[in-house]
Amino acid sequence: MDEIKHREQVDLIREVFYYQSRFDGKTIVLKIDYPILNAPHFPQLLKDLAMLRATGIEIILVPGAKEWIDAVLKEYDTESEWVKDVRIATQDSIPFIRMAAFDVANRLMTLLTAFQANSVIGNFTRARGLGVVEGVDFQNTGRVEKILKEPLQQILDQGMIPIFPCIGWNAAGKPYNLSSDEIALAVAEALQAEKLFFVTDSDGFMDSRFSLPPGLVKNSDGRVARLSLEEAQEVLTLNAGNPDPDLKYLDLALKACKNGTERAHVVDGRMEGAILREIFSNLGIGTMVYGNDYESIRPMKTTDIGDVLRLMQPLMEEGILIKRTEDDLMSRQGDFVVYEIDGVVHACGALHDFGQGQGEIAAIATNPNYAHLSMGRKILSYLVEKAVKQTMTRVFVLTTRTVDWFEQLGFVEAPLDSLPEKKQQTYNHARKSRIFALELKDRKTIKS
Numbered sequence: 001m002d003e004i005k006h007r008e009q010v011d012l013i014r015e016v017f018y019y020q021s022r023f024d025g026k027t028i029v030l031k032i033d034y035p036i037l038n039a040p041h042f043p044q045l046l047k048d049l050a051m052l053r054a055t056g057i058e059i060i061l062v063p064g065a066k067e068w069i070d071a072v073l074k075e076y077d078t079e080s081e082w083v084k085d086v087r088i089a090t091q092d093s094i095p096f097i098r099m100a101a102f103d104v105a106n107r108l109m110t111l112l113t114a115f116q117a118n119s120v121i122g123n124f125t126r127a128r129g130l131g132v133v134e135g136v137d138f139q140n141t142g143r144v145e146k147i148l149k150e151p152l153q154q155i156l157d158q159g160m161i162p163i164f165p166c167i168g169w170n171a172a173g174k175p176y177n178l179s180s181d182e183i184a185l186a187v188a189e190a191l192q193a194e195k196l197f198f199v200t201d202s203d204g205f206m207d208s209r210f211s212l213p214p215g216l217v218k219n220s221d222g223r224v225a226r227l228s229l230e231e232a233q234e235v236l237t238l239n240a241g242n243p244d245p246d247l248k249y250l251d252l253a254l255k256a257c258k259n260g261t262e263r264a265h266v267v268d269g270r271m272e273g274a275i276l277r278e279i280f281s282n283l284g285i286g287t288m289v290y291g292n293d294y295e296s297i298r299p300m301k302t303t304d305i306g307d308v309l310r311l312m313q314p315l316m317e318e319g320i321l322i323k324r325t326e327d328d329l330m331s332r333q334g335d336f337v338v339y340e341i342d343g344v345v346h347a348c349g350a351l352h353d354f355g356q357g358q359g360e361i362a363a364i365a366t367n368p369n370y371a372h373l374s375m376g377r378k379i380l381s382y383l384v385e386k387a388v389k390q391t392m393t394r395v396f397v398l399t400t401r402t403v404d405w406f407e408q409l410g411f412v413e414a415p416l417d418s419l420p421e422k423k424q425q426t427y428n429h430a431r432k433s434r435i436f437a438l439e440l441k442d443r444k445t446i447k448s
């Protein structure tokens with residue numbers, strides 16, 4: 001047990017190193033919903049961000065202020081009218097809106113100061129009034145015209161954390177109330193940020209709340225872990241008309257990725273360590289939309305052999321997989337494939353050609369920390385497709401403890417004499433492995 005814990009810790013440290021070097025000098029933009037500022041872990045969240053900044057990751061904060069603006073306007077008996085999702089900032093209300101927006105930005109600055117991080121509340125947002133739309137005068141409500149990249153970059157180069165209140169100014173200095181979501185999107189695009197976070201106060205993409213297409217990668221709590229651009233679009237289409245605010249964030253995340261941000265995340269900010277876990281672990285705890293290659297199954301390289309042996313080691317010790325050495329893997333390198341997430345190998349498998357149109361699927365192993373994420377099924381499916389491409393007509397597997405899994409995926413128990421002669425000769429009668437096979441004649445892949 002201690003050994004497993006130890007391995008898990010080492011794996012985690014490796015992942016952290018990997019991501020730390022990957023994100024060094026890169027920019028992460030965080031839009032933080034106002035209610036999160038009142039969550040018990042919020043000071044810890046800012047402490048984490050201050051630490052990230054100190055390690056060389058550029059952090060930009062865009063706090064939402066909607067609920068605080070509402071409270072301040074109420075306090076000063078000022079009306080605030082909404083058209084669809086847009087607040088009309090009247091001449092009377094704009095001073096209070098400005099006050100509330102800067103108040104929120106100040107709260108972040110104060111906390112960052114306590115954690116020895118230098119920050120700047122800046123006027124980096126050029127704005128333009130929304131004007132009169134379909135007969136509605138939006139007065140002092142505006143939209144982002146552009147982000148002033150140069151001064152912003154100078155601030156970042158000095159190691160500071162820029163904070164964006166939800167206010168922008170036109171060239172003459174007139175202030176407009178802006179949407180923080182829009183600012184965050186514009187900043188991420190202007191700086192081609194590595195990541196954009198929407199830190200929300202909701203549970204995220206649980207399958208209980210949304211119509212979700214089949215085949216998505218989910219974590220054990222039922223939350224969607226990641227979505228490609230196509231999958232994100234599919235979720236939006238399936239849930240069109242659903243007013244759940246998480247869908248708004250998904251839409252923004254999709255836009256951000258299309259506009260050049262590598263990855264956009266929707267994360268429940270009420271969870272302790274949410275941002276660190278989402279940045280530094282392949283598993284994360286939010287939902288990530290990714291526009292680039294994130295995961296892939298590919299042939300095993302020589303440099304992967306150590307990782308593959310590490311995956312198989314505990315399973316070989318338990319007798320679940322037969323023993324293989326580095327030399328065994330070297331000599332059959334072309335048979336092996338790995339499942340890689342962000343440069344880290346998390347699963348493996350092999351297809352050995354035994355002639356007579358038959359191939360053996362072997363050495364399928366998933367990192368236990370990444371179980372139930374369909375990696376095993378995807379590796380198996382990849383190997384079956386590989387067998388079909390190699391014009392094999394049948395694949396078989398020898399297994400002692402994974403019978404149900406293969407049966408569930410369409411494999412059927414088969415007798416020893418149905419195996420190619422070469423395999424029959426080497427069958428280990430003492431091990432008593434059961435034999436399961438999948439006929440490939442009319443089949444292109446396994447059951448999903």
Ligand SMILES: CC(C)(COP(=O)(O)OP(=O)(O)OC[C@H]1O[C@@H](n2cnc3c(N)ncnc32)[C@H](O)[C@@H]1OP(=O)(O)O)[C@@H](O)C(=O)NCCC(=O)NCCS
Nearest residue numbers: 362363364365366371372373374375376377401402404405
């Ligand atoms: C079998 C194995 C590859 C599955 O990997 P995985 O990535 O977790 O699998 P998937 O996500 O595709 O499928 C998970 C499902 O398989 C089932 N499953 C996992 N291991 C199983 C086993 N040993 N027996 C029966 N079913 C199993 C789980 O119940 C799970 O269902 P759920 O997600 O609905 O709860 C993995 O558990 C493993 O590495 N096992 C040890 C090595 C091994 O047995 N290899 C096969 C012999 S070559």
